[in-house]
Amino acid sequence: MRASLLLTLPLVAALTACGGSDGSTGSNDGGGEIAIAAGDTTCEVAKTTLASGKHTFDVKNEGKDVTEVYVYGRSSSGSDGDFDKVIGEVENIAPQTSREFPVELSGGEYEVACKPGQTGDGIRTKLTVTGEAAAKDDDAAYDREVEVTAKEYAFTGLEGFTAKVGEKIEFKLENTGTMQHELEILGPDGKDVGEVGPTDPGKDGEVILELKTAGTYTYLCGIGDHASRGMQGTFTVS
Ligand SMILES: [Cu+2]
Structure with a gap:
């Protein structure tokens, strides 16, 4: 299923997309928010295979502690790198409240981390993004x-x-x-x-x-x- 998706993606469109993509809502996925249920010991991501583009994650803190959620890409050491480069995040989510955060994802592997108590490496879930990989790893605001x-x-x-x-x-x-x-x-x-x-x-x-x-x-x-x-x-x- 992943392979056929890649094949149907015209290369030219993918190459020019970064220059003129016509809107910030342009998720190839048909849009929609991706729910993350963050508990004290759980981190359930509603959808773990996404098309490249802009996505919005909607985090519900179902735990008893204040939590935060990160999306990590691999560090600058490339395909062997640890998932410790921050691509997007939302902090200070009080128990029983929801927060959204937008993330722009290019093709590749990612990890979602829920951090109950806002500390540690978090509870990790793999995320696969289909489509073109980023030209270079400058897409993170910071590492x-x-x-x-x-x-x-x-x-x-x-x-x-x-x-x-x-x-x-x-x-x-x-x-x-x-x-x-x-x-x-x-x-x-x-x-x-x-x-x-x-x-x-x-x-x-x-x-x-x-x-x-x-x-x-x-x-x-x-x-x-x-x-x-x-x-x-x-x-x-x-
Ligand atoms: Cu001082």
């Missing part, structure tokens, strides 16, 4: 997310964090303290790579940074004397 918590006067979440050269990391800062904090990242040369700027107590912010050079990076809070009080550390990119 990985790391969650960092800031309060007086320490960061948590970056202990043991390492990255590969060229990885695009979303640093997500959550301020659980009682005053403003920020997360500044300096490259191996000591120059600014980027930052999540001053963030109010109880709020969060994020920045996507491509870690282009190998070496030791420094992170710190640049507000007042927070860095010298303990809000600083390092991680390695290799």
Whole structure:
């Protein structure tokens, strides 16, 4: 069934589709949402073979814990890579509520992960997408997310964090303290790579940074004397 689908897909149409596809609703599937039932120990995806194009997943949290759902493609190491590249996600789904998220999928293998408690690798379900593969793996907004918590006067979440050269990391800062904090990242040369700027107590912010050079990076809070009080550390990119 998959093979015949591929054969009937005109190559020319597939090649030109990215330039002029006439609408954001253009799912080759006839549209419609794909339901995901996310429980405390289950993650049921209503449809696990899809045509390439834009799809909307509709997540219902049937569990007792706040959950989040990711769609992962393979990492940059290609067909052998782990499923750890974030293609789409939705977070903070309270129990017994539903959230939707759109994902643009090119041909290939994917995994859906439901993460009850919003932690860990999640409960995984394979997803097969028929149609043309993406030209290169630039279709992800970022490769990985790391969650960092800031309060007086320490960061948590970056202990043991390492990255590969060229990885695009979303640093997500959550301020659980009682005053403003920020997360500044300096490259191996000591120059600014980027930052999540001053963030109010109880709020969060994020920045996507491509870690282009190998070496030791420094992170710190640049507000007042927070860095010298303990809000600083390092991680390695290799
Ligand atoms: Cu601070």
